[in-house]
Amino acid sequence: INTKETNQKPADSSTFTYRTHTCGELRxxxxxxxxxxxxxxxxxxxxxxxxxxxxxxxxxxxxxxxxxxxxxxxxxxxxxxxxxxxxxxxxxxxxxxxxxxxxxxxxxxxxxxNVTKLPFNLRNYQKPKEQLRLQHRYIDLRFPEMQSVLRQRSSMLHRMRRFLVEEHNFVEVETPTLFCRTPGGAREFVVPTHHSGLFYSLVQSPQQFKQMLMAGGVDRYFQIARCYRDESTRPDRQPEFTQLDIELSFTSLEGIINLIELLLRKTFDGKLPKSPFKTITYKEALENYGTDKPNLKYDIKLKNVSNLFSHPSTDFGAFVLPYNNKLGKLSAKNREKINEVRKKYNVKVVLNEKITKEVGHDISNEIRIIAGETNDNILSMGDKENVCLCLGEIRDFLATDLKLKGLINVNENLEPLWIIDFPLFVKGEDGLETCHHPFTAPHPDDLHLLDSEPLNVRSLAYDIVLNGHEIGGGSVRIHNSALQEKILNMLNIDSSKLSHFINALQSGCPPHAGIALGIDRLMAVLCDAESIRDVIAFPKSHDGRDPLSGAPNKISSDDQKYYHIKCLET
Amino acid sequence: INTKETNQKPADSSTFTYRTHTCGELRxxxxxxxxxxxxxxxxxxxxxxxxxxxxxxxxxxxxxxxxxxxxxxxxxxxxxxxxxxxxxxxxxxxxxxxxxxxxxxxxxxxxxxNVTKLPFNLRNYQKPKEQLRLQHRYIDLRFPEMQSVLRQRSSMLHRMRRFLVEEHNFVEVETPTLFCRTPGGAREFVVPTHHSGLFYSLVQSPQQFKQMLMAGGVDRYFQIARCYRDESTRPDRQPEFTQLDIELSFTSLEGIINLIELLLRKTFDGKLPKSPFKTITYKEALENYGTDKPNLKYDIKLKNVSNLFSHPSTDFGAFVLPYNNKLGKLSAKNREKINEVRKKYNVKVVLNEKITKEVGHDISNEIRIIAGETNDNILSMGDKENVCLCLGEIRDFLATDLKLKGLINVNENLEPLWIIDFPLFVKGEDGLETCHHPFTAPHPDDLHLLDSEPLNVRSLAYDIVLNGHEIGGGSVRIHNSALQEKILNMLNIDSSKLSHFINALQSGCPPHAGIALGIDRLMAVLCDAESIRDVIAFPKSHDGRDPLSGAPNKISSDDQKYYHIKCLET
Structure with missing residues (x-):
C-alpha cells in the first residue's frame, strides 16, 4: 500500500463543495x-x-x-x-x-x-423521547452527540483497518450473507428465492467462510461484517449488527489474545491498560462474580463458604455476597428483585439478618470472618452454578445502589478481561449442546475425557469482557475432520449438512483460530451509551421494527406468487 | 486520526503465528x-x-x-x-x-x-472447469491468481478508504440492509419476520439512507456497502454485490466528477489518464457508439447519414457502421448475429454489398465518402434510437473480429469516460419511467419542459464507463420536497410510501449529490477478469445458486410456521 500520497496535509472538509469553510473552522x-x-x-x-x-x-x-x-x-x-x-x-x-x-x-x-416540518427542536433541554427521535432520525442525527458518535465510530473502524492491513498484512475479504442454514446455530432469517420452495439464510456470522478461507490460503483474514440474527425477543439486540471478524492460520489462543490486545490498545490510544489484560478462567469468573462477564468496576466478590456445610451432592454450593454494612436493611424493591432472581435459579437465598437463624451461630460467625467484619452478607445455597449465577445478578443491582451511596470502591477505568477455559459442552434439554459453537476445539489436556466425561472437557474458547459487557469471543478451531465429525455427532448435528465444510478440512486445512468483536457493543461501552441504538445510525426498535419507515411491511400477492409463498393468517 | 503509530516498519505477515517467515520471504x-x-x-x-x-x-x-x-x-x-x-x-x-x-x-x-480429499490439483495446466472450482472454492482460492485478486481487492478498498477518510474527511456510516420496499425500484428480496404477514426488503442500495444522512448533517458520507437485487435472470450478476456509495452536501455535478476522478487516480496509481476524463453526452454516446457505455478501446464510430434520406418522421434515423474493408465478406455466424440484433430492435439493416442496391448509386457514394473509402459499411435505418442501439451491438462483436485480424486500432489503456445529460424519463409500457432513479434532479435548464415535453427533459445524472463497462453512476438529487412529489406523481409512484423521505426533505435538507461505484465490476475490469465471479471470494453461479453449500435450500415446516408462511408447490 502506497502511503506516500496521503497525509501531506490535514483532511479537508470542504473540498468538492461550494463552501470555503465549515462552521467550526474560522479563527x-x-x-x-x-x-x-x-x-x-x-x-x-x-x-x-x-x-x-x-x-x-x-x-x-x-x-x-x-x-x-x-x-x-x-x-x-x-x-x-x-x-x-x-x-x-x-x-x-x-x-x-x-x-x-x-x-x-x-x-x-x-x-x-426551507423547513416546513420540524417535529422537535435541536435543543438539548427539550430532547424528545427515543421513539420520536428514531421516527425522525434524520433530524435527531443533527444533535452534536449523535454526530460525535457516528464520526468516532467511523474513525475507530478506520484505525482498526489500518492496524490490520498496514502493520500486520491482514486481507479484508467480503463473504456472502445469503447462504445456507447453520445447523445448530441461532435462529436465522430466511430469504425466499424464485426457485420454488428454496430459501437462503442470512448468515449469523462469516464463521464457515472464514474457516474455508483458511483452507484456501487467505491466512490472515479480517472483515468488518454485517451479521443477522432473528432474536427480536432479547432487549438491546438488533436484527442486523456489525462485527470485526478475524481468523489466522498457524496461530494459538495466545496469538489471538496478543493480536486483540494490541489492536484494542492501538485503536483506543491511551484508554486501555497495558498488556497483558487480566485473564481468569470461566470457573473463577463464576465463583468470584457469578457471571461469565464480570464487571470489574466494582470491587465486590462472592465468597465460597461451601466447606462450612456438610452436603451430600458434589453439585452443592454455598456462597455469600458481602457488601458494606452501612447500606443497612435492603429496600423493599431490592428484596423483591432478589426474590425474583432466587425463583429463576431455584436456590435458597438468605438475607443478612436471617443468616444466624438459618445456619446457626457458629457457621454464621465463620461466614462473617470470611466475608469481612464490616460487611453484611447475602447467603445462597443450592446447585452450585445456579447459586453463583443468582448472586451474580444480585451483585449487579446491589452494586448500583452501593455506588449511589458511595459505599463501594468504583474503578472508572476501562477494565478489559479475558475469560478462558470455558466448558466445551453444556447440558441441554435433548443432550449435549455447544457452549460456543460446534467448530470450537477441545482443550488438548482434556481430550481423554471426551467420551467419559464430556461435560468436564474444557474448550479453547475465549471471551473478552469490557466493564461487564462481552465485547468479543472466539476460539481455536477444530482442523481435524475426524474430530469435527465426532463433535458434530456428539451434538446431534447432521454432519451431511456440513459436507462442504468437512471437505474443506480434509483438503489440507491449516490449524487456525479466530475471534469476532461486536462493534456496536464495543462502541456503546466506549461512548458510555445506554443502548447500542445510540451508536447505530438507523437502528430498529426493540421488536425489530423500523420507526422511520414502518418496516417490516406487507407484501403484495404478486410478490408472494413470485416467491412461491403464501402468508398465513394468525 | 492518529497516523503516527503506523508504518514505522513494513507490514509483517508472521506476527501472532508460530512461523517465523512466509514461503516467499527468504533471501x-x-x-x-x-x-x-x-x-x-x-x-x-x-x-x-x-x-x-x-x-x-x-x-x-x-x-x-x-x-x-x-x-x-x-x-x-x-x-x-x-x-x-x-x-x-x-x-x-x-x-x-x-x-x-x-x-x-x-x-x-x-x-x-492431512489431505484425504482433493478434487483437483493446484496445477495451472490442468485447471478445472468453473463449476468444479466454485464447488471446491476453498481449494481454488489457493491458486496464485485468486490470491492475487483477493489481496488486490482488499488493498484497493483500503486505499479508497484512506483517500476519503484521511484526505477529505468523509465519514463511513453503516446503514441497514433490512428495510422497506423501494417503490419503483428493481426487484428486492423479501425477508419474512415473526410478525405475521410482515416482511423486510433487502436494500438494493443505501439510497434513501444516504439522503437522510445529508438531512442529518453527515455531510460527507461514504460506505462500502453490501447491496441486494433479485436479478437472477441477468448473466454475470450476483444476488448480493458491493458498491462504494458516496454522498455529499453542498456540491454539484462537477464536484462529484472531480472527487471520483481524484479518488480513482489515487487508488489506481498511474493506471488511469490525467483529469479531466473524457465527457460526452448521452446523445453523443448513442449517435457515435450506439450505447450508453461505449468501449473506447476500439476507434470505430457510427456515422449519421440521416440527412441523405428524405423521411417523414423526426424519429427516423439512418446510420452506418464503417469497418476496415480488408475484413471482406462477413462470416455466416456474424450475419446470423446481425439478423438477431436487427429483429430485436425492429430496424432495417443493410450489409455492405447490398447498400447500393438498397439506396441507389448516389446515396451509396455519399455514404462511402462519409464513412471513408477504405471502409466497408453496415447501414441501418428506422427508429433513430433503435438504429443506433442495433449498430452499437454489431460494433461490439465486429470489433472483436477486426481485432483478431489486426484490422482495427486498439487502445490498450484504461479509458474512463463520463456520460452526462441523460434523459430524466424514458417511455415505459404504462407511462413515464425513470431513467436513473426517482430522486434524480432534472436539469435546471429544462425545468420549463417538465409538463409539456417530459421526455425531452435532461437530468443531472452521470455515469462513469471504463472500457465498455459501466462502473458507476449517480446524480444530483432533488432536495425540494414539492419537486420530489411532482416527479413521484409523474412516475405514478405512491408518495405516501415515501412519507419519511419527503419529511426528511422538508426538515431543511441541504442540496446534495452522490454516486455509487460497482466494486465487483471495477475490480473485474482492472484485473481483466472474464466475469465478476473471478473477483469475488465466494460467488453464486448465474442462477443464484451456491455451488459450495447448495444454497438455497428447503426450510422446515417449523420455520414456515414461525414466519407465518407456507411454501407453494409449482
Missing amino acids: SEHIGQDVILCGWVQYTRLSKFLLIRDSYGLTQCIINNTLIDISSLPLETIVKVKGTVAPRPKDMYNHEMATGEVEIVINKLEILN | SEHIGQDVILCGWVQYTRLSKFLLIRDSYGLTQCIINNTLIDISSLPLETIVKVKGTVAPRPKDMYNHEMATGEVEIVINKLEILN
Missing part, C-alpha cells in the same frame, strides 16, 4: 478573508445576528445592511452565506465557541432549502 | 538463520527435496538425514518445517523463484493436517 487568523459557509439557522436576534450551525460547529454572522431580512427565517432553515471574516469586539468574545473570536459580516444570504 | 541475507515455515506440499523429489507453498511464494527444503521420510507425503499436505537457511549451489539458483538462491535444511518436519 482570528482568517480575519479579512471572504468566505462561504453553509449551515442551519440555530438562532436569530434583532434581525441582525444569525447563528448558523453545521456538524463541525457554530458561527455567528452579522448583517450590517437592511437588504437582507432574517427576521422570518424559521429555525433549521438551511442557508448559504457569503461574507467577510471580522473580529468581534474583545468584550464580545464567546469562549464557549471555537469560532468565538470572529464573526462573518454577511453580504449575501441564500436560502438553500 | 541470501537470511543464510544461517533458524526458521520455521508452514506451507502446502507442492512437490517432492527423491525423498530429499520438498517444495512448500503458501500464499506468499515457494521455498525449497532439503532433507540431509534419513529420519524424516517425505516419500509418502501427498500433495497439499500442510506441514511445518523447522530448519536452517542455506545457500544453494550457484548453478542451482532458480531465477523463477523469489527464494531461488536459498533452501532450508530441515531438522524437523511436522504434519499439521
